Amino acid sequence: MPPLPPGIRLVTTLQGPGSRAVHAAWSPDGGSLAAAFADGAIWIWPQSGGEPRRTLQAPIGAVEHLAWSPDSRRIAAGRKGPILSWEVGSGAALPPIDIGSAKVSALAWDPDGRALCAALVVNEGVERFSLRRYRCADGAEEKRIEETGWDGAWVAMSSDRRHVALSLPDGDLELWDIGRLELVQRFCAPYRKPYGVALSPDREILALSYGDGSVWMWNVPTGEQLRILQIHDAPAFSLDFSHDQSLLASKSLDGTVRFRLCDDWRKGAVLSEPVRAFESEICFHPSHLRLATYGDQYTTLRLWDLDPPSIRLFGGDDMIPVIFFSANASDVHLNVDEELREIQDHLAFARLRDQFDLTVRMAVKPDDFIRFLSGDRPRIVHFSGHGSKTGAIIAQDVNGKPFPIGAEALEALFGFASDHVECVVLNACHAAFQARAIARHIPYVVGMSTTISDNAAIAYSKGFYQALGNGVSIEKAHEAGKVQILLLGLKGKDTPVLIRREEILAEEAEAAKSATAQAGSAPEEITGAPV
DSSP: OOOOOTTEEEEEEEEOSSSOEEEEEEOTTSSEEEEEETTSEEEEEETTOSSOSEEEEOOTTOOSEEEEOTTSSEEEEESBSSBEEEETTTOOBOOOBOOTTOEEEEEEEOTTSSEEEEEEEEESSSEEEEEEEEETTTOOEEEEEOOGGGTTOEEEEBTTSSEEEEEOTTSEEEEEETTTTEEEEEEEOOSOOOOEEEEOTTSOEEEEEOTTSEEEEEETTTOOEEEEEEOOSSOEEEEEEOTTSSEEEEEETTSEEEEEETTTOOEEEEEEOOOOSTTOOEEEOSSSSEEEEEETTTTEEEEEEEOHHHHHHHHOTTOEEEEEEEOOOSSSOOOHHHHHHHHHHHHHTSTTGGGEEEEEEOSOOTTHHHHHHHHHOOSEEEEESEEETTTEEEEEOTTSOEEEEEHHHHHHHHHHTTTTOOEEEEESTTOHHHHHHHTTTSSEEEEESSOOOHHHHHHHHHHHHHHHHTTOOHHHHHHHHHHHHHHTTOSOTTSEEEEEHHHHHHHHHHHHHHHHHHHHHSOOOOOSOOO
């Protein structure tokens, strides 16, 4: 095993029966960790490790999802065939619950432990999604929810094992509490397959990971999108928040577990866990900073103790936070999504990828800038959108309509943020005038001297961030962006202009000196009557 980063300590390794682990879950009281294996075995260990305190056996292939009862005395399991459950203390099997030919996608107990609720995929000629509640005493179905809009939905289970996220073809994302069979919130989200889902302990933040390694976040009470974090360069199949909401952990096919500090979402330590498959699961202890992961080709589980302050220090002062602002409030549509993907991809595969921390703020409004610049404290600010010939960049108002922000306001904004922002890229037409105003406060500002095509603007970003991510200076990254426009056979190589603060200040000092000299050489005016 390679040396561990600061703030992470291996507590113990739990040996399983030898087959592949498919699911792990802590009991609500934190006293036990259960894991289901491909051979149908369910092993339960004390939270400190050691020998299993209970082993249970289900048919091969019958177990993929585990659910502890609220009192931690019973455990249920399901995949195909009936839902099975046991008394953990005695190991006695409880009556099975028949679900026919359906397949379990998620499983949870209701709050009083009287019923089991399941998210099922039912294939009756057409694959459909269904939420159902079954009475534990006799297996009777008590309630069923099925909606036609769910056809074709992507479904993912949250790390707390009580919620499912449904990505729907109409562009909505629904979060359901399956223990209560209640819709929690609807969100506006891309129709993409979510892999990992996590709900923060305070129920305020929903986090979803996608196939490009990004993690999207929403405010649960309001449904507002909060941010997009580029965490991995491969799909992240498991997300979880720590019990105190100090850490967000994610496990990816790139062979790493990565940590974010929840107070400012900065990068923390990176733990190498080379197991690479779809069941790359992680789960936090419900009351301690202890994380369970799979290891050794899924035949074992590892327990890690974590120290957030040390994990934070791992990032150090060499981190480069980048914020991507975009607004597309115009009849002329810009391909800002494609530009974002290019930036994400080139930073994700760059030599210094672990030093760059990309945060995305889409559909930005005027009152968003101060909040995000002061909260995220980026060193590089990128704006992708429209610019006007009158010297404004175009944000959008609360109704999604164009809202121009002029050079005077932008100069004041970046004067406010000048203690941490080092570079601003205004990838918008006619933005050089605004760039000159901003450059009175920021060391490097890029603006477009005239109109620029969508393809040329994307090419510039591609070259700029590809070079920056490999450690070159901002000046050289700017040149790389211009070269990329040429390499793709596009017009507009000289449209991006780099403006340096030292040049602007020198010009203004020279102008002031010249004005003073001219004032001093002017002839003295004589007034009054001649003698």
